[in-house]
Amino acid sequence: MPVFKINIKWQKERYKDVECNTDESPEKFKAVLFSLTGVPPSRQKVMMPGKILGDENYDGIKLKDGATVMLMGTADEIPPTEQAYVSTEEPATTNECTLRLPFGLVNLGNTCYMNAAIQLLYSIPEVRTALKIFSPPQSAMGLNSPESLVINMRLLFNSMDKAEQPVIPAVFVTCLRNVCPQFATRLSNEGEKGNDGSLLSMLGARFAQQDANECWVELMHALQRVQINPCTVTSLPEIFENTRSLGSWNLVERYFTGHLLCKLTCTETEEEATETRETFTQLSCFINQDVKFLHTGIRNGFEGTVTKHSASLGRNAVYKKTSVLTRLPAYLSIHFVRFFYKEDKHLNAKILKDVKFPLELDLFSFCSEALQKDLIPIREKMRQQADYEVHSFSKEQKTATSTKDSKCPNPAKNPELFEPYSLPDDVGSNNSGFYELMGVLSHQGRTSSSGHYVAWVKVEENWIKFDDDTVTCVTPEDILRLSGGGDWHCAYVLLYGPKRVLKSIPPIEPASSTVQMEVGQSVKDVHGGDRTD
Incomplete structure (x- = not known):
């Protein structure tokens, strides 16, 4: 049976040209009606030409384009969202939320x-x-x-x-x-x-x-x-x-795709190593007994061994595979490989191991030398910004002038104040x-x-x-x-x-010698350790 465009009448409402695919389960059509009217399928009575629509099939129903179908049933009232949260499993913490909370998505049964x-x-x-x-x-x-x-x-x-x-x-x-x-x-x-x-x-x-x-x-x-x-x-x-002058472009390729240079070296012969280039839209963190941190799990995916045919040996041989990043995407998703298949129980069991991950991730050590060279300018500017923020925080603590306005501007609200996050010749990449x-x-x-x-x-x-x-x-x-x-x-x-960095970073003011004499500290004490700036 084909797809029909029909009209729905529900109470005083009318919905025109609603698609009904009679090759699919009626439950899917009822789901569409649910989204339009808010009437849950359990309370829907769908009056179609020939008979009332059931849950199994469209047998006995004579549809055609433009047909009018009557829906009877009352809509559900949407449950209100919670605006306050106190966890029963963790101690309550003070958390000032400055946002008006957005609304979530209703769970439609295992969704x-x-x-x-x-x-x-x-x-x-x-x-x-x-x-x-x-x-x-x-x-x-x-x-x-x-x-x-x-x-x-x-x-x-x-x-x-x-x-x-x-x-x-x-x-x-x-x-x-x-x-x-x-x-x-x-x-x-x-x-x-x-x-x-x-x-x-x-x-x-x-x-x-x-x-x-x-x-x-x-x-x-x-x-x-x-x-x-x-x-x-x-x-x-x-x-x-x-991006206007760059012609047509693809969203995922530009903002989510990274590049790898993979090197295969045979461990059993002196044959020349081979190099291949690969792309990815997600990195994996492989978990074993030695993995306690995200970096270690990623490293496991970049270094390993594979068995493949060796032309010089005429048989399979073990190869060492190493990979380096040659392009970093602006947005990076990382999958914790936590599930493995248990044959005896026929299910994907979970690895519960604690693997720490950072709020700020640095992938510089995973990059090729050529890419590292391209990343250095913005990384140096980020170092300068970090030094300034530490200095400002220290100064605010001493003068008791710390305010919310002294924090770094928000890139989403003030994009003109920040450097681009991409390399000049590669829009959608990460430049740091x-x-x-x-x-x-x-x-x-x-x-x-x-x-x-x-x-x-x-x-x-x-x-x-x-x-x-x-x-x-x-x-x-x-x-x-x-x-x-x-x-x-x-x-x-x-x-x-x-991570974003400001275009203009104020210079760090030199420490006042008068203040140092009053508190009896040396320049070394003020800056901490043996550091010199």
């Missing part, structure tokens, strides 16, 4: 994996802006095309921009399951329930929990279809103004090797197909926890506690963005 991934993507300014100016091709109109997922992501982001209550992502999750059928799998037991704390069940909680990193990867694959042609945009947003943590996707539970996923996002100077539609402020200390080691939330995906 926390998707909600968390969406919140991380939404936190990236370039993604939000690119989706607004993206012009999809005509071929994107199909329900199952990756472009349709991008279009629905744009609609979802628009709803999040204007939200005055928690957003119901019913249309997007339906599209996601159409484009990526692996997310449409159901619980093996009809009576089995998910344990992700959903407040709303769109389809009776019969859809299974999914892997949030797999969802993140699929969303990135869809965004690879976002091609920006500045010539077709009459008013290019300021964030992309410096320094990253700041801007988001964490965490998992609580013992397997990837169970438990609960949450997003933790830095908005301006505040950290916000998005537990579906429960949105609360947290502290940087709360973020660092996501390193694992128990049944509390464990970081599963980290999202780092470029």
Whole structure:
């Protein structure tokens, strides 16, 4: 049976040209009605030509384009978001949140994996802006095309921009399951329930929990279809103004793709080493008994051995593989490889090991010599800025003049005060090797197909926890506690963005000799240790 465009009548409302794909389960169409009207499927009575729509199929229903379908049922009242949070598992901490909290995404029955991934993507300014100016091709109109997922992501982001209550992502999750059928799998037991704390069940909680990193990867694959042609945009947003002369470009390739130079050396012969170039949109942190810090896990992925055929030996041989970064993307996601398949239990079990990660990440040591040379100018300027901030903080402490206004300006609000974060000839790259943590996707539970996923996002100077539609402020200390080691939330995906540096850094005022004499300190004591400036 084909796809029909029909009209929906519900109470005093009318919805025109709503697509109904009769090759799919009626539950998916009911999910669309839910997103339009707020009437949950369990309370929907859909009067179609021929009979009332059931849950299994469209047998006996005679649809045609332009047909009018009557929906009966009352809408659910959206539960209010929490504005205050006191953890029962941790001591209360003082945390002044200066933001009006945004609204979250309603859990539609084991959809926390998707909600968390969406919140991380939404936190990236370039993604939000690119989706607004993206012009999809005509071929994107199909329900199952990756472009349709991008279009629905744009609609979802628009709803999040204007939200005055928690957003119901019913249309997007339906599209996601159409484009990526692996997310449409159901619980093996009809009576089995998910344990992700959903407040709303769109389809009776019969859809299974999914892997949030797999969802993140699929969303990135869809965004690879976002091609920006500045010539077709009459008013290019300021964030992309410096790309107007570069012609058409791809969002993921520009802002999320890094480059590696990989070297293979045979350990059993003297044959010449071979070099290959690879790209990535995500780094992996491999966890074993020796990995206690993020850097070590990343290093494990850059150094190792592989077995492959040796032409000189005429058989398989062991090769040492080493990789260095030749391009750093502006935005870097890192996947903690925490799950492994247990054959005896037929499930993806979780590695709970505590692996520390920093709020500020430096990848300089992982870069090639040529790239390191390009990174040095901005790194030197960042050192100067750090010295100035330390000096200013010390001065404020002595004079008791510390105020909020003395803090470094916000790059999002004052972009003109900051250096670009990209190399001059490579828009979308990172020009320093320094990253700041801007988001964490965490998992609580013992397997990837169970438990609960949450997003933790830095908005301006505040950290916000998005537990579906429960949105609360947290502290940087709360973020660092996501390193694992128990049944509390464990970081599963980290999202780092470029660290920014001011264009103009005030000179450090020389210390007053009078003050030094009064307090009886030498220049060495004032600056600390043996350092000389």
